[in-house]
Amino acid sequence: MGWIVRSEQDLYRDKWVHLTSADVELPDGRHLDHRVIRTAAPGAGAVVVDQGRVLLIWRHRFITDTHAWEIPQGSIRPGEDPADGAAREAEEETGWRPEKPLRPLVYAQPSPGIMSSEHHIYRADGATYIGPPKDAFESDKIEWVPLNEIRGLIDKQHVVAGTTLVALLYLLTEGDCNTE
Structure with a gap:
């Protein structure tokens, strides 16, 4: 109905x-x-995993006046493949170039009761550091966070953004993530 x-x-x-x-x-x-x-455009993000760690950015969100860890993500450009957009955003926001191919991880509509936003999230296994982030204003710090710390960060409300929560929790269910 x-x-x-x-x-x-x-x-x-x-x-x-x-x-x-x-x-x-x-x-x-x-x-x-x-x-x-x-x-105006769907979003894409990358969950970059390497050696039992995930690449995250610590950023301030002025709307809620909060700081929290997030995966790198942003808008897909017109005509851009979503996986390429996810890789580009990760590189621009972190200075790390995700290893290809990126694999689809999860698709989310963060708040379909009020908005049309679509997020395509991909997984990369590894990344190469290419230099300081192009979009350094995006975050206060960039870190490789051990996967076994993710649940504690969520519990302490250090991961609160819906798409990041969905992506990280989904990642932890994949079974091939060594969190030891």
Whole structure:
């Protein structure tokens, strides 16, 4: 039983985001005035694993005024293959070039109740350091974090971003990750 969008009205639009007000008819016939956020491009991220460690960035998110560990991720450019976008973002944000081929790890829609954002997350086994990150403003520090510390970081709320949580928890279920 689906919700039916009867109409949408533009509230705001720029090159990154499109905000609308949707008149949604619920299955019981009632109507709901719902906000919808449509993102301009899907995102891609990379979980880079090497020797029982994962490459993470410690960053500040001004909206929530919090610091936490995240995987490198960002928008896929028009015409760009999602795996190539994930590799590019990892390199730009960390200075580490993921080993190819990147393999699909997990696909996520972080908040489908309000936004259209799609995240394609890939896994790389190893990386080569090529120099300081191009986008040094993205993080306060870049570290290889032991996989056996991930659960503790989540418990201490040092990993809170939805896509990073999904990616790391999924990674830990793969069975081939040595967390010793």
